[in-house]
Amino acid sequence: MKSEIPFMVSMYLAPIIAIFGGMMGMLYLHHSVQAYIFCFILMVIGVFLLFFARFPLYRRKIFFSFGTAFLDKKHKTLYFISYAFIISGILLSFLRLFLDKMKP
Numbered sequence: 645m646k647s648e649i650p651f652m653v654s655m656y657l658a659p660i661i662a663i664f665g666g667m668m669g670m671l672y673l674h675h676s677v678q679a680y681i682f683c684f685i686l687m688v689i690g691v692f693l694l695f696f697a698r699f700p701l702y703r704r705k706i707f708f709s710f711g712t713a714f715l716d717k718k719h720k721t722l723y724f725i726s727y728a729f730i731i732s733g734i735l736l737s738f739l740r741l742f743l744d745k746m747k748p
Contacts (some may be wrong), residue, residue: 683737690729697722 697719701709712720 679740680737683733683740686733686736687730690726690731690733693722693726693729697726 697715700716700719701707701714704714706714712723715723
């Protein structure tokens with residue numbers, strides 16, 4: 645019987661790494677254009693990962709399905725990691741927008 649620990653670690657650790665990595669990137673990017681480009685790159689990486697996670701479904705000609713019911717464990721992990729990148733990119737872009745509005 646296989647252990648569930650690597651799956652659980654990837655489920656909880658990937659969003660934390662994506663969000664804190666993005667926050668660290670925001671601290672070092674002083675120009676707002678660079679920060680928005682960084683957020684956009686995070687979201688593009690998430691979309692590419694989402695495509696690769698759903699690729700087995702596309703090969704079976706299942707284009708419109710929600711959730712991970714038809715995915716195996718490896719692709720489920722990739723699916724959740726991709727959404728971690730997409731959501732962290734969106735949240736960080738809103739954070740940067742808020743910080744730009746707070747500047748005098």
